[in-house]
Amino acid sequence: MAKQHRVVWDGNMAASQAMRQAQIDVVAAYPITPSTPIVQNYSQFVADGEVEGEFVMVESEHSAMSACVGAAAGGGRVATATSSQGYALMVEVIYQASGMRLPIVMNVVNRALAAPLNIHGDHSDMYLGRDAGWINLVANNPQEAYDLCLCAFKIAEDMRVRLPVAVNQDGFLVSHTAEVGEHLEDADAYGFVGDYTAHNPMLDPAKPVTYGAQTEGEWHYEHKMRQNYALVNAVPVVEEVLKAYSQLSGRDYAPVECYQTEDADELIICMGSVVGTTTMTVDRLRKAGRKVGMVAIRLWRPFPKEALAAAIKNAKSIAVLDRSCPMGTTGALYNETAAVMVENDKSANLINYIYGLGGRDTTTEHLEGIFDDAAECTKAGKRVKPIIQTINLRGKSLSFYE
Amino acid sequence: MTEEHLLKGWEEFEAGALLFSFEGDPSQRKFHENNSIHHSVADWRVLKPVFNEELCIHCQFCWVFCPDTSIIPKDKKFGEIDYVHCKGCGICSDVCPTNPKSLVMFANQTPIEEALRNWPAKDEKKKENSDG
Amino acid sequence: MGEIKQIKNLKEFSTSVERFQGGHRLCPGCSHSIIVREIVNATEDDLCISTATGCLEVCSTIYPFTSWDVSWIHIGFENAAAAISGTEAMHKALARKKKGYSDKPMKFIAFAGDGGTYDIGFQSLSGAVERGHDFMYVCLDNEGYMNTGGQRSSSTPVGGATTTSPAGRVSYGEKMQKKDMTAIMAAHRCQYVAQVAPSSWKDLVKKAQKAYQTPGATYINAMSPCPTEWKFDPSMSMEVSKVMVDSCVCPLYEIEYDPQTHNYKYTVNYEPKNKLPVKEYMALQGRFKHLFKPEFSHVIDQWQRDIDAQWDYIRRRQDAGV
Numbered sequence: 001m002a003k004q005h006r007v008v009w010d011g012n013m014a015a016s017q018a019m020r021q022a023q024i025d026v027v028a029a030y031p032i033t034p035s036t037p038i039v040q041n042y043s044q045f046v047a048d049g050e051v052e053g054e055f056v057m058v059e060s061e062h063s064a065m066s067a068c069v070g071a072a073a074g075g076g077r078v079a080t081a082t083s084s085q086g087y088a089l090m091v092e093v094i095y096q097a098s099g100m101r102l103p104i105v106m107n108v109v110n111r112a113l114a115a116p117l118n119i120h121g122d123h124s125d126m127y128l129g130r131d132a133g134w135i136n137l138v139a140n141n142p143q144e145a146y147d148l149c150l151c152a153f154k155i156a157e158d159m160r161v162r163l164p165v166a167v168n169q170d171g172f173l174v175s176h177t178a179e180v181g182e183h184l185e186d187a188d189a190y191g192f193v194g195d196y197t198a199h200n201p202m203l204d205p206a207k208p209v210t211y212g213a214q215t216e217g218e219w220h221y222e223h224k225m226r227q228n229y230a231l232v233n234a235v236p237v238v239e240e241v242l243k244a245y246s247q248l249s250g251r252d253y254a255p256v257e258c259y260q261t262e263d264a265d266e267l268i269i270c271m272g273s274v275v276g277t278t279t280m281t282v283d284r285l286r287k288a289g290r291k292v293g294m295v296a297i298r299l300w301r302p303f304p305k306e307a308l309a310a311a312i313k314n315a316k317s318i319a320v321l322d323r324s325c326p327m328g329t330t331g332a333l334y335n336e337t338a339a340v341m342v343e344n345d346k347s348a349n350l351i352n353y354i355y356g357l358g359g360r361d362t363t364t365e366h367l368e369g370i371f372d373d374a375a376e377c378t379k380a381g382k383r384v385k386p387i388i389q390t391i392n393l394r395g396k397s398l399s400f401y402e
Numbered sequence: 403m404t405e406e407h408l409l410k411g412w413e414e415f416e417a418g419a420l421l422f423s424f425e426g427d428p429s430q431r432k433f434h435e436n437n438s439i440h441h442s443v444a445d446w447r448v449l450k451p452v453f454n455e456e457l458c459i460h461c462q463f464c465w466v467f468c469p470d471t472s473i474i475p476k477d478k479k480f481g482e483i484d485y486v487h488c489k490g491c492g493i494c495s496d497v498c499p500t501n502p503k504s505l506v507m508f509a510n511q512t513p514i515e516e517a518l519r520n521w522p523a524k525d526e527k528k529k530e531n532s533d534g
Numbered sequence: 535m536g537e538i539k540q541i542k543n544l545k546e547f548s549t550s551v552e553r554f555q556g557g558h559r560l561c562p563g564c565s566h567s568i569i570v571r572e573i574v575n576a577t578e579d580d581l582c583i584s585t586a587t588g589c590l591e592v593c594s595t596i597y598p599f600t601s602w603d604v605s606w607i608h609i610g611f612e613n614a615a616a617a618i619s620g621t622e623a624m625h626k627a628l629a630r631k632k633k634g635y636s637d638k639p640m641k642f643i644a645f646a647g648d649g650g651t652y653d654i655g656f657q658s659l660s661g662a663v664e665r666g667h668d669f670m671y672v673c674l675d676n677e678g679y680m681n682t683g684g685q686r687s688s689s690t691p692v693g694g695a696t697t698t699s700p701a702g703r704v705s706y707g708e709k710m711q712k713k714d715m716t717a718i719m720a721a722h723r724c725q726y727v728a729q730v731a732p733s734s735w736k737d738l739v740k741k742a743q744k745a746y747q748t749p750g751a752t753y754i755n756a757m758s759p760c761p762t763e764w765k766f767d768p769s770m771s772m773e774v775s776k777v778m779v780d781s782c783v784c785p786l787y788e789i790e791y792d793p794q795t796h797n798y799k800y801t802v803n804y805e806p807k808n809k810l811p812v813k814e815y816m817a818l819q820g821r822f823k824h825l826f827k828p829e830f831s832h833v834i835d836q837w838q839r840d841i842d843a844q845w846d847y848i849r850r851r852q853d854a855g856v
Binding site (some may be wrong): 405408419421422423424430431433435436437438439440441442443446460461462463465466467468469470471472476477478484486487488490491492493495496497507516 | 544545546547548549550553554555556557558559560562563564565566567568571572594595597598599600601602603604732733735757767768769770771772773
């Protein structure tokens with residue numbers, strides 16, 4: 001195991017430090033709350049001569065991702081950071097990044113989408129880019145934001161993958177919450193990420209290449225399926241990289257993180273900062289003799305279907321937490337879980353909670369309430385709760401799909 | 403129309419829908435199968451330019467103003483017309499400064515010999531224009 | 535900085551190794567490819583090009599074919615400048631780290647239509663130019679969204695009939711003045727901006743070479759007569775271009791900004807011996823046909839006054855040396 005240094009970093013500083021250590025060739029970025037400190041920290045690294053690459057402060061997120069695509073196609077390591085409305089402005093171009101198979105790394109500090117305007121954390125932006133063809137990792141605390149950012153470069157640039165990777169972290173609850181953590185020495189971190197491997201660089205005059213051709217009816221389907229093939233088959237590469245990182249750092253990660261799931265009757269499936277709170281809740285209820293557990297989704301895309309199926313195989317009732325308003329149907333993580341259950345002939349009581357929108361607090365008490373709901377279903381042997389419920393919402397009790 | 407030999411399976415295309423200009427070293431000018439030089443647009447043409455060597459002063463106006471890279475010069479002289487890529491727009495004939503013109507538009511199916519036999523006479527009203 | 539390619543005359547120019555191939559799907563007689571060839575063949579340095587969505591983009595890279603013999607990228611409609619700024623930044627970064635792919639000089643170009651420049655790509659262009667990336671931005675200005683059937687843009691001139699500013703029983707077509715993009719780009723303190731027309735090949739090549747040699751961002755407004763939507767016979771593109779220049783609808787001029795003195799130096803590169811009335815230019819094109827009805831004749835009169843004023847203005851700036 002490599003030597004490590006203890007520090008107090010928030011999620012933004014953790015991501016910026018990982019970016020510095022990866023020796024990125026071009027960072028093109030535009031500040032937006034709550035990811036602004038990433039851009040500011042990186043600016044300071046540049047000002048202090050700690051970065052040899054180019055730092056391009058563009059005039060919008062659209063141009064940030066456009067410059068990232070142009071730079072990555074040029075043939076070198078590229079990264080950026082954004083949040084919320086900025087992510088929304090980028091959306092057109094994030095599809096281009098994945099469609100051109102460019103290994104860009106983006107730290108996404110998750111935040112609500114307007115209207116109404118809100119600067120705090122939820123997963124609306126992450127869900128907006130759900131089908132964009134990026135690998136999406138979810139960091140649940142500053143330490144993970146650092147670790148996964150380093151892993152992201154290695155995953156993205158792997159020749160079997162060559163796809164962009166987003167490292168998500170919750171706005172404020174992770175990005176602005178300073179915690180004690182550890183980081184690798186610069187040489188070890190860079191040694192892990194490795195030198196960039198060029199693949200069809202525009203800047204090589206010995207092999208002129210055209211990026212971004214128009215593929216009409218006879219070609220488009222084939223190209224999209226090839227892209228999807230690479231994305232679906234990235235799961236084992238992600239596992240491999242996380243394992244290698246664990247050997248270096250001693251910190252274990254997996255596409256699906258299981259906590260007390262083996263004998264649990266009731267499970268919560270969730271992502272993001274709520275994972276920490278749920279872990280505490282599980283501990284508290286376990287002390288009281290309750291058989292509860294948690295499944296945290298670390299890899300949102302490509303969705304780790306097999307690992308999730310294994311994680312939920314013994315559960316009797318499953319509560320899925322979605323931190324984004326599903327607008328006219330059930331939450332996206334709920335839908336994924338339901339699909340995995342159907343595919344595996346797994347029956348369990350399945351309920352969905354929409355929580356934490358716009359930074360609304362979710363506490364251990366709320367999570368205990370969810371486990372109580374799930375336990376009621378287990379006891380009754382059927383779902384006795386509405387399919388979608390709300391947590392910590394003012395006004396008359398609100399649920400959907402009785 | 404799509405060239406059949408290029409219709410490959412999903413696993414055979416270059417990832418990212420990239421296209422390449424050359425096979426190997428660009429200075430060897432061996433064009434990749436995906437270079438549009440291999441794509442014919444001849445079926446766009448209604449009229450075709452016919453070249454009359456007798457009249458040409460090798461000014462290269464037709465070369466520089468051809469939108470389809472279809473006038474192929476040779477050693478600073480007029481070389482040939484690339485009928486695979488010429489769409490028959492008629493610019494080459496329009497900009498030709500000789501009188502009568504050294505490039506004249508004829509119906510696409512007209513044989514070259516017939517076109518040369520029916521070459522228009524010198525336009526007496528038109529002042530010879532060679533300053534472009 | 536690369537050597538300037540010697541192009542004394544067309545014979546010499548005709549020995550160029552072509553970098554933009556035929557087989558593309560631009561309309562017959564399209565001026566875009568004439569301009570593109572004049573620009574890419576004006577240098578022997580290696581090139582990286584971005585192109586905004588539009589006629590040139592869609593017609594030159596319809597899968598499975600590319601017409602480009604140099605590296606090329608298209609991302610979107612509004613981001614040709616941002617895209618090439620990223621590639622240029624990568625070039626700089628790799629050179630600094632001594633990890634570049636080639637030691638030979640590399641030039642960067644962004645091509646975009648007037649829609650991708652005057653309208654949707656304006657912000658991206660402004661940003662990339664302000665940041666000082668070393669690239670040449672070429673606007674292929676055919677005064678409308680011609681790739682999608684001829685809709686108006688902020689470059690469409692007054693009186694021009696387009697599919698979204700059609701002439702009708704009560705309308706003479708486009709009502710808004712064409713944006714003065716060249717002046718706007720000069721105001722960005724680009725060290726070199728110029729306007730060109732494809733028929734004036736020597737002027738165009740010289741300006742392209744000047745732009746290649748100028749550090750930082752440069753801007754070329756290339757007026758591009760469009761047979762399809764300006765409605766004239768495809769063989770007439772260069773005729774229309776010539777009349778456009780000789781009527782001073784498209785004055786050939788350049789503006790050089792001196793970062794030391796903050797002075798803008800205007801140069802008129804061509805003064806027509808016999809300045810043609812704008813009516814002659816308009817009469818060549820179907821898009822202005824309706825203006826020749828008596829009730830709309832005031833539009834032509836206004837055009838003449840506007841063009842005269844603009845021509846006068848440019849020459850006064852030249853004469854004043856500021």
